[in-house]
Amino acid sequence: MTAGIDSVLRGSRILPVLTVQDPATTHALADALAAGGARCAEVTFRTQGAEQVLETMAAHGGLTVGAGTVVTRDQVERAMAAGARFVVSPGYDEEVVARCQELGVPAVPGIATATELMRALRAGCHTVKLFPAEPLGGLRMLRALAAPFPQARFIPTGGIEERHLASYLADRAVLAVGGSWMATAAHLERGDYEEIRRLTAAAVDRSTP
Numbered sequence: 001m002t003a004g005i006d007s008v009l010r011g012s013r014i015l016p017v018l019t020v021q022d023p024a025t026t027h028a029l030a031d032a033l034a035a036g037g038a039r040c041a042e043v044t045f046r047t048q049g050a051e052q053v054l055e056t057m058a059a060h061g062g063l064t065v066g067a068g069t070v071v072t073r074d075q076v077e078r079a080m081a082a083g084a085r086f087v088v089s090p091g092y093d094e095e096v097v098a099r100c101q102e103l104g105v106p107a108v109p110g111i112a113t114a115t116e117l118m119r120a121l122r123a124g125c126h127t128v129k130l131f132p133a134e135p136l137g138g139l140r141m142l143r144a145l146a147a148p149f150p151q152a153r154f155i156p157t158g159g160i161e162e163r164h165l166a167s168y169l170a171d172r173a174v175l176a177v178g179g180s181w182m183a184t185a186a187h188l189e190r191g192d193y194e195e196i197r198r199l200t201a202a203a204v205d206r207s208t209p
């Protein structure tokens with residue numbers, strides 16, 4: 001039986017989403033996130049070196065690491081081989097979810113409509129990524145989607161900033177909030193790990209009751 005994403009995240013309600021161009025920066029990035037109090041992170045398959053970044057971050061030991069932007073079965077397999085403990089997709093794809101279930105890794109498919117949510121729930125995915133959360137309408141959209149599906153939990157992601165956090169986190173349908181605002185491409189380019197630590201700590205602080 002596959003552990004649920006909630007047990008993998010171990011109560012963490014902040015999910016930093018990382019797109020790392022230079023794998024050599026991974027260790028410093030993991031250090032900064034862990035120092036800020038993050039307990040998990042999502043490494044996107046949007047770069048050449050994503051598997052290497054995943055591997056290094058998983059080996060770091062300070063964070064539970066998942067793979068993001070996973071859109072094929074092959075990427076599910078590569079993510080798991082690199083140490084991913086969960087798999088996030090921008091949309092709902094039956095094959096990706098099925099492969100995750102075969103391999104026993106929690107899948108968090110992206111959904112943007114009630115139809116996609118119904119498909120995800122039917123496939124056994126009770127936690128979904130509302131994506132892209134802010135352009136879709138943010139918390140109003142999340143509440144409207146959640147109302148008919150009390151069994152669903154959401155990880156809203158996309159366009160979220162620190163100022164949106166409190167209201168998302170106060171909603172009982174929200175398991176965690178994801179986003180790149182804590183470690184943006186600009187932070188990584190500048191090597192500004194202190195700012196990454198600071199923004200992570202601020203987000204974690206807001207997520208702690």
Ligand SMILES: O=C[C@H](O)COP(=O)(O)O
Binds near residue numbers: 178
């Ligand atoms: O899948 C993750 C998103 O691309 C992160 O969205 P964001 O950069 O708007 O926080």
